Amino acid sequence: MTPRPPRLTALGTAATLLVGGLLTAVPPARADGGLRTAIPAKAAAGRAxxxxxxxxxxxxxxxxxxxxxxxxxxVAGATSDESALQVVESALRRAGAQRVVRGDGPARSGLTVHVGDSGALAPQRIDGPSAxxxxxxxxxxxxxxVVLAGKDTTGTYYAAQTLRQVLxxxxxxxARVAGLAVRDWPGTPLRGVIEGFYGTPWSHEARLDQLDYYGEHKMNIYVYSPKDDAYLRAKWRDAYxxxxxAQVEELADRAVRRHVEFTYALSPGLxxxxxxxxxxxxxxxxxxxxWDIGVRTFAVPLDDISYTDWNCAEDKAKWGTGGGAAGAAQAYLxxxxxxxxxxxxxxxQPLQMVPTEYYDVSASPYKKALSEQLDPNVLVEWTGIGVVAPTMTVAQAQDARTVFGHPILTWDNYPVNDYVTDRLLLGPFSGREKGLPGRLAGITANPMIQPYASKIALxxxxxxxxxxxxxxxxxxxxEGLKEYAGDDPRTRRALRAFADVNYSSALNKDQAPELAAEFARYWKSGDAARLASVLxxxxxxxxxxxxxLPDRGFVADSGPWLDATGAWATAARTALRMVRxxxxxxxxxxxxxxxxxPAQVTAAxxxxxTGLDGREVPVLVGDGVLDRFIDAADAEHDRIxxxxxxxSVSTDLGTYQSNAAARMLDGDDSTYFWSxxxxxxxxxxxxxxxxVRDIGTVTLAMGKPGSTEDYLHQGVLEFSADGRSxxxxxxxxxxxxxxxxxxxxxRARYVRAxxxxxxxxxxxxxxxxVPTDDGAVAGGPPAATGSSLRAAFDGDPGTVYRAARAPEAGETLELGIGAARAVPSVTVLQPSGSKGRADxxxxxxxxTWRTVGALDGPYTxxxxAGRTADAVRLAxxxxSAAPRIADVVVGGQG
Structure with a gap:
């Protein structure tokens, strides 16, 4: 085992003060006794x-x-360790140094780097880290x-990580390196990741890689709590x-070297x-x-269990029933x-726990029992208001501290995707108020099932x-995308484009914000060349x-989404060419x-x-942006x-997960829109x-099994020809x-609830x-099974009338178009390869019927000349071969 560096505790360090019952980091003192305000990382004298x-x-x-x-x-000082020295030595070699030697004091010639020695700052006239x-x-x-001076060994290690980026x-x-003075400290004591999702646990190699990443980004805690590790939950009593x-030991050892606190979380609640x-x-x-293999931080999550059903009769006899009884029992253990x-x-380190009520701040008998009976130095983990909290505020953290009566460590369910396994969540950490970290014992983020792809958000x-x-x-x-993509500008642009179409989440409501802006710009400006370049x-x-991409794990994690991205881009390019x-x-x-x-969209x-249960999980990419652009392009083609x-259907309401509004019109009662x-x-x-069309009987079917009350409890059905009256x-x-x-x-164009x-x-x-009456369709040949005569005149080129046989002599297909009116043109669309022939x-x-033209290929x-007519037909x-007609378009129809 590597010797462990001194660690802060989440409660009793010089780094924190209790402010309003919450933890807050203290900035360093000025010489005049006041507090130094953090200043942005900007140039002080004109140089970036x-x-x-x-x-x-x-x-x-x-x-x-x-x-x-x-x-x-x-030169190693009092707050250096081998981990920091190795980071510095590696950075110097990358910067061009041919030899890096270790000495007891400054060399007579050449550059000297002091690691962990605050006294060496004096010639630079820079204050040390004591405050x-x-x-x-x-x-x-x-x-x-060069001087790296940490408050402790972890601080010096972080100084080494900063030097690595600067050189x-x-x-x-x-190589000449510009002079620099960095004075830095963390905004909250604990910062890191909790592997706490359901689904395929990370591989051992991925966890080791993650610990390296945490060290590089000054995160200091990793909580080992994968829900589907049987030895943490179902088999919690059993020895490994x-x-x-041995794998847990290797992880703990790597964590020590990366100044990350490995936290072992055992979940006995089942x-x-x-x-x-x-x-x-x-x-x-x-x-x-x-403990015997080197772990020093432990947690007992009691989330996602029943706290109304006891696992043994003795507990009911001792505590009774209800939330208060459950809180008392958990506090006792x-x-x-x-x-x-x-x-x-x-x-x-202080024990951590996850309460069964981890997702709100409302008072309850359960929380009251924990607040009053649980040892005061136990950290309570909390997800915010909701399991996946869209926002998190200082006031909410204050409420959580008050209702639980303990220091709060957030279990922030981002970018975790176990509840939306069809998505990658590659957008930023959003919706968290400034000032929040200083009011917490720390922040742990629950990542995705895909470890390497999680790094974008982490x-x-x-x-x-x-x-x-x-x-x-x-x-x-x-900045994170730039770092992750490496030095190649093409790879950087590619990663940004891919992350953009995998952006949305509960924290980031907008999907593909950059691509969506390009689509909006195109519809406004008509600049097809620009959009073609983007696509x-x-x-x-x-x-x-x-x-x-340097990190090959990301490519493996993202494979199906990469494939889907390429396919959606192909479909979108086709749609753009169609409109042009x-x-x-x-x-x-x-x-x-x-x-x-249609085939390109199906392919996309x-x-x-394959998920943990062997089920094939379809992936989503740019949903609500790429698919809607293609729909809009179809509509523009059809309009022209x-x-x-x-x-089509629209709504004022947001959409829950992938239960899109279009499902209301798919003819399948088992699918649904869900707000x-x-x-x-x-x-x-x-x-x-x-x-505008003739409408008949309108049907609105709401609610579903399991959500029988999810319907409009009081409303009206209305119709309009213009969308205004x-x-x-x-x-x-x-x-x-x-x-x-x-x-x-x-007659109406719009119907709404x-x-x-x-x-x-x-x-x-x-x-x-909303069934419509677009005029009678008569004649033949009769439609094949699964098709209809109406499909030839339904205003949707995506549906096709397919005849069951070749036409007989004198047979026609006729559409009534209502009252006689001027008809400037007739367009007939046939699927490619169709061989139907008709006047x-x-x-x-x-x-009297008069011939105005004849079918001539897929597009006629x-x-x-504006003839007045009340019907059109194909004679x-x-x-002729058995006809196939996608649509007959009568120019001038309303």
């Missing part, structure tokens, strides 16, 4: 300070420089030396097999008998086994562990936890990342491209990975062509029929299924059916 992560509290440039000499001498909190440090570059990469000695225990001496002993014995294990092991977590005052989510995200870059990103062709009047080319899109949706288009919040008065859903069809109250028949002759009162329940809509005919006001458009030629 180097990029350092996490963002330091204070960076000042100096007028002097140092030179990397061929031989550099390292800094634990893990703070000072880095001075100038006056012919250049050079093949030879002689020798090989598994079967523990709280009052049992044997179970208390089993818990302590398991901890002792882990944890206090035993605290007394019999933590207190008897010098060097053990970079921003580390940045926020270290210096929240300087933190900006988008800026930090951008080309997106399509090339997966290949670029596979070829050039349609706008240029190249109808045949546009129609050919439109026919490619086809990528999966004169097709009314298939109905992500309760409707307020005025909120609703609107079906757009594409053009609305008429009521019916009012409803307390009905999850609503049906209303419009009076004969009712609108809440007339607010409610607490969310909204589920299984189907919102296109119009019926005039005298009842004939001008009709099939003798010997």
């Amino acid at each position: 300070a180097p990029a350092i992560t996490p963002t330091p509290q204070s960076v000042k440039t100096r007028a002097d420089r140092i030179t990397i000499s061929p031989t550099v001498t390292l 800094l909190p634990a893990e703070g440090y000072v880095l001075g570059i100038g006056a012919d030396r 250049p990469h050079a093949a030879h000695p002689g 097999p020798a090989d598994r225990l 079967s523990v008998c709280y009052s049992s001496d044997a179970d208390a002993k089993a818990l302590v014995d398991k901890f002792q086994t882990i 944890l206090n035993r562990v605290n007394k019999e294990f933590i207190a008897t092991h010098p060097g053990a 970079y921003t977590v580390a940045d926020y936890a270290w210096n929240d005052a300087a933190y900006d989510p988008r800026t930090s995200w951008g 080309d870059a997106l399509g090339a990103a997966p290949g670029r990342l596979r070829a050039g 062709a349609a706008r240029a009047g190249n109808g045949a080319e546009a129609w050919e491209l439109r026919q490619r899109l 949706k086809s990528f999966t990975y 062509l004169g097709v009314s288009g298939r109905p 992500d919040g309760a409707p307020a008065a005025g909120d609703g859903i609107t079906v757009d029929l594409g053009r 609305w008429q009521q069809l019916t009012a409803f109250s307390g009905e999850p299924d609503v049906t209303a028949t419009a009076p004969a002759g009712t 609108r809440a007339t009162a607010g409610q607490d329940n969310w909204l589920v809509v299984r189907e919102f059916s 296109i005919q119009l019926r005039g006001t005298d009842g 458009r004939v001008g009709t 099939w030629h003798t010997g």
Whole structure:
């Protein structure tokens, strides 16, 4: 085992003061006795300070420089350790030093680097670290030396990590390094990661890699708590097999070398008998086994269990029933562990626990029992308001401290994706108020099932936890992408494009914000060349990342999402070309491209990975942005062509997970739209029929098994021809299924369901059916099974009338278009490869059919000189193949 460096505790260090009952980091004192305010890491004299992560509290440039000499001498001081020395030595070699030697004092020639020696700062006229909190440090570059001076060994190690970023990469000695003074300290005592998700646990190699990453980014805690490790939960009493225990030991050893506190979390709640001496002993014995291999920090998570059903009759006899009884029982067991294990092991860090009520701040008998009975030095982990908290504030942390009566360590469920396993969550850590870290015992972030892909978000977590005052989510995200992508600009651009289409989460509501902005710019400006360049870059990103990303684990983690990204970019490029062709009047080319899109979209949706249970999980990329652009492109093509288009639906409400609004129109009662919040008065859903049409019986089917109360409890059905003036069809109250028949002759383009009162329940809509009457369709040949005559005239080129046989002599397919009106053109769309042959005919006001053209390939458009007609038909030629018609478009239709 590597000797352990001194560690801060989460409670009693010089780094913290209790402010309002909460922990806060103390900035260093000024010479006049006041407090030094953190200043941004900017240049002090016109020269840009180097990029350092996490963002330091204070960076000042100096007028002097140092030179990397061929031989550099390292001098180790009181707060140095081998880990820091190795980081410094490696950084110096990358900067061009040919030899790095260790000495007892400054060399007579060449550069000297003092590691862990605050006295060496005097020639640089830089204050030492004595007034800094634990893990703070000072880095001075100038006056012919480099000095790394930590408040403790971890602080010096962090100074080494900063120096690693500051020094250049050079093949030879002689690089000149600008003078610099960094004064830095953490914003909260504990900063790191809790591997606490459900699903495939990380591999041993991935965990070792993570610990290296944490050390580089000044994170100091890793909580080992994967939900699907049986030896932590279902088999918590059982001893580890020798090989598994050896892996835990290797992790603990690596953590020590990276100045990360390895925390072992044992979760007995599924079967523990709280009052049992044997179970208390089993818990302590398991901890002792882990102590013996070098672990010094322990946790007992009691989350995601029942606290109303006891595991043994003795507990019910001892404590009774209810939340208060559960809190008392848990406090009893944890206090035993605290007394019999933590207190008897010098060097053990404060015990951590996760309460069963971990997701709110409301008072309850359970929390009251924990507050009053649990030993006061136990850290309580809390997820914020909600299991996945969109925001977290100082006031909420104060409330949590008050209601639990203990120091709060956040278990922040970001970027964890075990509840949305079809997504990568690559956006930044957002929605956390400035000032929050200083009010906590610490911050631990629960990462994704994909360890390497988690680093994108974890970079921003580390940045926020270290210096929240300087933190900006988008800026930090951008810097993290640059670091992770390496030095190649093409790889950087590719990673940013890929992360953008995997951006949204409970914390970041906007999906693909940069790509969405490009789509919006295109629809406004019509600059197709710019958007084509953006989509080309997106399509090339997966290949670029596979070829050039330094961290190969990310490529393995993200494989299905990379594949899907390339496929969606292909579909989006086709959609853009389609619109360009349609706008240029190249109808045949546009129609050919439109026919490619369904297969390309299907391909983009086809990528999966295998989950822990063996189930194939489809992946989502850029959902709500890429797919909507393609839908909008289809609609634009159809608008230019004169097709009314298939109905679409929109809503004022947000969407829960992937339960998109389009599911209301898919004809499948088992799928549904599900809002992500309760409707307020005025909120609703609107079906757009594409053009004014005759409507009949409207059906609104709401609620679903398991969510029977998720429907509009009070509302109205309304219709409108223009989307501005609305008429009521019916009012409803307390009905999850609503049906209303419009009076004969009712014409509308829009039909909506609108809440007339607010409610607490969310909204589920299984189907919102608005049948239309677009005129009678008659004739033949009859449609094949699964098709219909109506498909030839339904305003949706995506549906196809497929004849069951070849036409017979004299057979026609006829569509009534209502009252006689001027018809400027008729366009007939056939699927590619169709061989149907027919004359296109119009019926005039005298009842006579007149031929205006003939089918000519997949795309036929004939001008009709504005003939007045009330019907159109296709008169099939003798010997024609069985027809296939995607749509017949009568120009001038409403």
